[in-house]
Amino acid sequence: MKEVINEKAIQLGVCYYPEHWPEELWEDDFKRMKEMGFKYVRMAEFAWTIFEPVEGTFEFDLFDHAIELAQKYDLKVIMGTPTATPPAWLTEKYPEVLNVSRDGVRYNHGSRRHYNYNSEIYQSLSKRIVKQMVEHYKDNPTVVGWQIDNEINCEINEFYSDADHVKFREWAKEKYGTLDRLNEAWGTVFWSQTYTDWKQVYLSRATVNDSYNPHQFLDEKRFISDSAIHFVQIQSDIIRSITTEQWVTTNGMFGHLDNHQMTEEALDFYAYDSYPNFNKIIEDNSFMPLRDRKWSLNLSTVRNFGGNFAIFEQQAGPGGWVNRIAQPTPLPGQLRLWTFQSIAHGADLVLYFRWRTATMGSEIYWHGINDYHNLPNRRIKEIKKTSEEIQRLDSSIFDSKYVANAAILTDYNNEWDGEVDTWYGDFLGESKEAWFKAFQYHHIPVDVVNVTQNMTLKELSRYQVLVYPHAAILTESTAELLTCYVEQGGQIIFGARTGYKDINGQTYMKAFPGYIKDLVGISVEEYTLLNGWQKNPKVMMFGEEIETQGFNEVLQVDADGVDVIGTFKNCHYENKPALTKRNVGKGKAYYFGGVFDYQIATMLLKDLQVTNYEDIFLLTSDVELAVREKEGHIIYILLNYSREVQSIEIKGKMENLLENRIVSGEVEMKAYDVMILK
Structure with a gap:
């Protein structure tokens, strides 16, 4: 990113x-941005009508x-x-660009993002x-x-316009080649869903009991992701064909949306929108809640x-639309x-x-740095101070790399399949x-790492610990990779419902947990x-009793070297294995027949060998x-x-x-304080 944005x-x-x-108001706005130490201004993403x-008449004045005024104050645009916001003249003349619900109801003009990616006229x-825009500003x-x-x-x-159904049919034909292969992948022999002609293939549509083919549903999510990425790629290709600057x-x-694929194929870097005070987050009343700290996970x-x-x-302030997403004003700091x-x-x-x-408009309660009246406020003062601190940092942490010795593994296949599989999706x-x-x-410190079918051992071997909680879809190649990771010294933790599905979301006819059975040395009884x-x-x-939630798997030890470190209580599978650990090569593989909570994860963390920083800091939670x-x-x-x-x-x-200044020993951090130490 350093070379891309040309900053130090x-x-x-x-x-x-x-x-x-x-x-x-413009010039005074830009002047005050400059005075606050800002260098960049983002604009125009909703201005198609301007x-x-x-249709066909373009204005840039x-x-x-x-x-021109931004340039006067040395701001980059x-x-x-x-x-994201097609004009009214466009949707009125070409209604086929509008998105459609699964029930076949067309969404009307208004709000934003009401189009579909696959309409040829919209493309x-x-x-x-x-x-026109890139040629003008190149x-x-x-x-x-x-x-x-x-x-x-x-x-x-979700997108169900006529154009989406047509394109999905083409997508499926390109992926599977023949209807026999599609029928096999989707398991259409069940309930007599077998397709005999490509024109019978659609995205999911309303059914009598709202029950959809889960394997088709998984492909549908892959298709939606590919459609979105293709739409981004169309624009990216145009920009890059006109300018390299x-x-x-x-x-x-x-x-x-496979954001990894989109970033790799269409972008120079990724940009995220960070709202730590989002109402769903601040209302978190779970044990040891994350609240705004949840944004560190994102x-x-x-x-x-x-x-x-x-x-x-x-x-930059409290947030909310006229009808939803109410967020309070951020506290000082x-x-x-x-x-x-x-x-x-x-x-x-x-x-x-x-x-x-x-x-x-809809976002009249989604506050910015300045309030409606444009007068000084507390937020302006705080952000100005923050800007001054960042300028003092100069190049010290720019383009630095995050250091983590642990990683939580995720993947799109399980995320999308889990949407309709209540036997693990919620977990x-x-x-x-x-x-x-x-x-x-x-x-x-921990990373979140996306598992792919072409992932290499090098990508994983940097981590001392991997957590892959409920990988229902787990292929033979992924199991081999994870086995190699453990053999060379890694530690991995699996949870219930691991390894029982193939890449199409169909269950294996083999003992659970499928292809990792030999790695963990257990099967699910x-x-x-x-x-x-x-x-x-x-x-x-570890000497404590903890109530389980969500799901239980009763484990059976099948191999040498498996230690039972947790057993079930107060149930018909009393004293049966719930948590096991197996030494494999230089590493260890854990399997928990349940859903993790903070207490269980914390206990396991004590049993793992992972670098912490207790010899450098004594910190509060x-x-x-x-x-x-x-x-x-x-x-x-x-x-x-806090x-x-x-x-x-x-x-x-x-x-x-x-x-x-130099700091050492006992130090007090004020409310919402930040320290950057070297």
Whole structure:
């Protein structure tokens, strides 16, 4: 990313919409952005009507003038292609571009992202507006990059227009070649669903009992992802065919989208939108809740898409639409904390959303840095201080790499298949979050790593510990890779419902857990959902009894070297194995016949050998530790998520880069404070 954005230090910026404001405000806005230390301005991603008010007529005066004023104050401009919001003239004339529900109901014009990716006319009109814009700005030195569309698959990530059905049929034909192979992959012999002609093949449609073919459903998600990536690629190809001086990205992280593939094939780097105060997060009342710290999990996921990234929307105030998503005003210090949270996890460019709160439209409660009145406020002061601190850091942590010795494994196949499989789908997020909590609260930095069918041992061998909670779909090649990882010294933890499905989502006719059976040395004797019909069994492990949740698998030891370290209690499978550990080569493989929670993950963590930083710090659970490395130097970032002062100990002398002084011994971190130590 360093070479792509042509920077030597972390930069800040802001989202700005000149079309929303009287022209007499623009210059003062840009002047104040400059005074705040901002270097980047993002604009135009929703402005199709401004650029093409009438079909085939293009106008650039408004944005030409805005960009000229931005240049006057040494601001770099990121332009958005406006395809997320097709104009009313377009959807009125070409209604086939609109998205359609599974029930066949066409969505109307309004809101945003109401189009479908596969409409040929929409692709054609999108190509035209993108080409016109890039041709117009390709030689403008102030325009440094392009954001394609806005938040791909946000608002809705299912598409059932006529164009989508047609394209899905073509996609399936290209993938399978023959109907026999498609019928086999989808198991269509069940319920007499066998297809005898390609014209019978559709995306899922409304059925009498709302029950869909799960194998077709899995392919449907793969198709939606491919369609979205193709739409991004169309625009990326146009930009790159016209200019090599302006980079290409897009923003988001939403469902039914392989963001790894999209980043690799169509983007120069990935951009994420970070809102740590999102209402679903702050209402977390689970045991040891993450709340805004949950965004560290999201940022860790983004980091795996392609390394260091950008934030194109960093929360700058309370949020909310007129009808949903109400978020409170960030407390003093939280905006600074969240900015450094993004930087700690790999953001080299951070843009706040937005400069000033909109006075109209659906997002009139989604506040920016400035309030409606445009007068000074607490948030402006806090972000200005944050900007000054980042400027003092200079190049010290820019383009540094996140250091983690543990990784949580995820993959799109299980994520998408799990949407319709209640026998494990709900457990994926529960166990991932439980393990992330355990790593977080024990100050062990962790990566989130996507498993692919062409993954290499080199990608995994850097980690001391891997957690792969509920990989129902697990192929023979993946099992061989994970076995090699353990044999060379790695430690891996599996959870219930592992390894019983093939790549099509069909169950293997072999003992569970399928192809990893020999690695873990056990098989599943019996299993059951825990749904409240019976009292949840407990598991005795490491001298403590903990109630299990979600699912139980009764394990049977099948190989030498398997230690039973947990057994079930108060159930008909009393004293049967629930948790096992097996030494394989130089490493260890654990299998837990259940769903992980924070307590179980924490107990296992104590049994694992993983580098922690207890010889360097004594930290409270409210403080996150992020470790970064640059040119052989280690940098530690401490983030206090509590509204209370935290007393910590630094065991040695370190330089506090934010204050340019040496710190050692007992130190107090103020509420929502940040320390960057070297």
